[in-house]
Amino acid sequence: MSWTRPQMAERLARELQDGWIVNLGVGMPTLICDVPLGDREVIFHAENGVIGFGPVAPPGQEDVNLVDASRRHITLNPGAAIVHHADSFALIRGGRIDVTVLGSYEAAANGDFANWKVKGAKGGVIGGAMDLAACAKRVFLMMEHRMRGGTPRLLARCTLPITARGVVTLVVTELGLFSPTGESFKVHDLAPGVGLDQVRAATACPVTE
Amino acid sequence: MARRSKIVGGFDAAVADIPDGATIAFGGFALPGSPFNLIAALLRQGAKRLTCIGNTTGGAHKPRNPDIGMLVENGQVAKVICSFTAAPRASDQLPFTPFYERGEVDAEIVPQGTLAERLRAAGAGIPAFYTPTAVGTELAEGRETRIINSREVLLEYALPADVALLRAHQADEAGNLRFRRAQRNFGPLMATAAKLVIVEVEEPILPAGAIDPDDVHTPGIYVHRLVQIPPDGSWPSRKEATP
Numbered sequence: 001m002s003w004t005r006p007q008m009a010e011r012l013a014r015e016l017q018d019g020w021i022v023n024l025g026v027g028m029p030t031l032i033c034d035v036p037l038g039d040r041e042v043i044f045h046a047e048n049g050v051i052g053f054g055p056v057a058p059p060g061q062e063d064v065n066l067v068d069a070s071r072r073h074i075t076l077n078p079g080a081a082i083v084h085h086a087d088s089f090a091l092i093r094g095g096r097i098d099v100t101v102l103g104s105y106e107a108a109a110n111g112d113f114a115n116w117k118v119k120g121a122k123g124g125v126i127g128g129a130m131d132l133a134a135c136a137k138r139v140f141l142m143m144e145h146r147m148r149g150g151t152p153r154l155l156a157r158c159t160l161p162i163t164a165r166g167v168v169t170l171v172v173t174e175l176g177l178f179s180p181t182g183e184s185f186k187v188h189d190l191a192p193g194v195g196l197d198q199v200r201a202a203t204a205c206p207v208t209e
Numbered sequence: 210m211a212r213r214s215k216i217v218g219g220f221d222a223a224v225a226d227i228p229d230g231a232t233i234a235f236g237g238f239a240l241p242g243s244p245f246n247l248i249a250a251l252l253r254q255g256a257k258r259l260t261c262i263g264n265t266t267g268g269a270h271k272p273r274n275p276d277i278g279m280l281v282e283n284g285q286v287a288k289v290i291c292s293f294t295a296a297p298r299a300s301d302q303l304p305f306t307p308f309y310e311r312g313e314v315d316a317e318i319v320p321q322g323t324l325a326e327r328l329r330a331a332g333a334g335i336p337a338f339y340t341p342t343a344v345g346t347e348l349a350e351g352r353e354t355r356i357i358n359s360r361e362v363l364l365e366y367a368l369p370a371d372v373a374l375l376r377a378h379q380a381d382e383a384g385n386l387r388f389r390r391a392q393r394n395f396g397p398l399m400a401t402a403a404k405l406v407i408v409e410v411e412e413p414i415l416p417a418g419a420i421d422p423d424d425v426h427t428p429g430i431y432v433h434r435l436v437q438i439p440p441d442g443s444w445p446s447r448k449e450a451t452p
Contacts, residue, residue, distance in 0.1 A: 026297050047321060048238040048391050064240060065378070065390040071239040071270070082390060084397045084426075085238070086329040089322030093340065117347075122310050123294035123303075124318050127264075131322030131342045165345035 001193030002174035010035050011189065012101065012140055012172045016042050020098035023047065023132055026070045028142045029101035045097060047128035049088040052080035069128065089128070093135045099169070100136040102129055104143045106158045109205045111168045111180045113141055114160035124161075133164035145173035145202050154178070154185055156205035175199050184208045215384045216414055217434045220250035223407050227256045227372055230287075234328065234370040234403055235263035235277060238394040243267075244374040246409045246438055248275035251285075251374070258287045262328070262370055264321065264395065265293040266305035278304040286314055290368065292321040318348070325398055327368035332401025337366045373403035377427075380410045383417040384429030393426060400431040407434040 003011065009031035016022060016032075018040040024030050033044055033055065044053050046068040053068060054077040062073035083091075091097070104115040113133070117124040133139055146152055154171065170188070171178045176199060177189040184206035187199065200207045217223040224247060227233070233251075237243030252275065259280065266289055267276025280286050282304060289305065294316045296303045308314045319327070320342045330338055339362035343349050353364040375396045378389035386408060388396055400406050414437050417429075 046391075048241075048394050050391055063390060065242075065392040067239050067241060067391055082393060084393045085321070085325035085395050086398050089325050092322055093342070118299070121295060123306050123316070125295050125297050126292050126318055126320050127297065128292070128321040130320035130346065130348075131340075134341045134344065161347040163346065 001191060003191040004174075006031055006034070007191070008142055008172045008174060011177055012142060012170070013037060015140065015170060016040060016099065018042070021045055021096055023092070023097050023100040023136065024069070025100065025102035025129065025132070026127065027103045029103060030068065030070050030072060032101055045088075045091070046074070047088055047092070047132070049083045049085055050074070050076070050080070051083065052077045089131050092128070092131050095135060095137065097132065097136040099138040099140055100132040101140045101142055102132065104141045104153070106153050106155055106160050107141050107143065107168055107171045107180065108158045109156050109180045109183050109185055111166035111182075112158050112162045113139070113164065113168050114158040114162045116163050117161045119160065129163050133167050138169040139164075139167045141168055141171045143171065143173055145175045152202055152204040154203045154205065156183070175202060178207075181208065214382055215429070215432060215435045216382060217436050220246045220409070220436050221253060223247065223434045223436045224250045224254050224374075227251065227254065229257045230259070231256060231371045232260040232262065232369075234373040234395070234399040235261060236373065236375040236394065236396045236399055238264050238391065240274065241390065241392040242376050242388065242394045242396050243274065243276070244376045244409050245275045246436070247374040247407060248277075248279070252279055252283055255283075255285065257285050259285050260288045260290065261286055262290045262324075262368065262399075264324070265291050266303055268304040269296040269298070269301040281305050281308050281314055288315040288317065290317045290319060290324070292319055292324050294318045320348070323365050324368070325395065327365055328370075328395065328398040328402040330367035331369035332398060335367060337364055339363060340365055368402065370399065370403040372405045372407065373399040375399060375406065375408045377408050377410055379412045379415065379420060380408060380432070380435050381415040381417050381420045381429070384432030384435060385420050385425040386427040386429075386432060387420060387424060388426050397427045400427045406432045407436070408432055409436050409438050411438055413437065
């Protein structure tokens with residue numbers, strides 16, 4: 001057994017604290033804003049300058065001029081504000097983002113991660129990830145534990161060009177929730193039915209309890 | 210008081226004098242703020258050896274709207290400066306990417322916040338700045354970094370443009386602009402970074418003074434030409450056709 005993507009989002013969402021300003025990256029991380037947070041109130045920020053967005057708009061009520069980083073047609077919560085791109089990244093570099101949740105190709109035990117360039121590609125996909133990674137207070141990654149062929153994505157050191165050095169706080173995969181310690185990944189939680197041996201077999205560096 | 214009108218009769222007239230070799234900044238993040246009609250006119254106009262600044266070259270999604278990638282396919286582009294030079298999803302491909310891989314078009318990939326700040330700096334008279342973004346990555350190799358307040362930071366230069374092509378929601382005859390929702394994105398920055406600013410406008414252009422000065426997003430002094438998007442207009446302004 002392992003977690004589905006919505007279950008990964010749910011597990012990671014448990015780590016969000018009341019009052020945080022949360023940036024969600026493209027792809028899997030957007031699932032986080034569908035998770036009910038109970039009493040906790042967080043403010044979602046999208047890199048294109050939307051502060052305080054809510055759920056995706058119901059069909060027929062989309063606003064063409066209101067999208068998040070993943071081009072989804074979102075809604076605004078009461079108290080929302082819109083800024084231009086320089087101000088949006090000023091608040092990122094200025095340290096206002098409590099956590100950014102990003103997708104990733106690789107995560108390393110030394111806290112590096114790589115999510116912008118695949119092997120052999122000339123082009124890259126940076127978007128706002130390098131600014132967010134360098135400047136958010138915490139970086140959570142939401143990613144597959146292995147590549148389709150089974151090659152581990154959690155490694156001692158990244159093999160792909162990195163996005164930022166030593167910034168990763170937590171990594172959720174289909175197998176569990178982990179944090180890089182320098183030379184290993186520490187297990188915080190395992191998906192139901194997943195054992196430590198299975199995680200170790202799927203990880204290219206030490207895994208510690 | 211007599212006022213020289215900034216309203217231009219059509220998209221083709223608005224872009225007619227953009228010369229070969231110009232550096233053009235294109236507003237927009239996904240669809241909001243993208244100047245589709247002006248790009249279509251630039252495709253017809255045919256200026257060559259352009260340097261195109263934008264968040265992405267576009268075209269990974271259907272239905273496709275006019276984008277920088279089409280200018281590339283039309284043989285008009287020498288170089289792009291973007292935060293994406295490949296598609297965000299591995300299953301998609303940007304029409305631009307094969308041209309880049311074959312070496313027919315040059316590209317400079319810039320982190321999105323650095324791109325925004327380089328444009329802002331150009332408009333604000335700041336020639337360069339230091340940022341923590343991209344330190345320790347391939348992008349910083351061989352470039353100047355310093356330790357400031359115990360943090361390693363990377364030198365980045367301002368990015369001025371000859372022309373900015375933008376889309377706004379409202380304008381008055383004086384060129385004052387208002388953007389709607391996430392349409393604002395790069396618009397206000399590019400307006401200050403470019404020498405010639407051309408804007409396609411969604412709502413009927415208002416008489417000067419109709420926009421309260423407190424509500425102006427981009428002051429008219431930055432804006433040179435306004436084109437009203439016609440009612441039969443190319444591309445919906447309220448809601449996109451979802452594929």
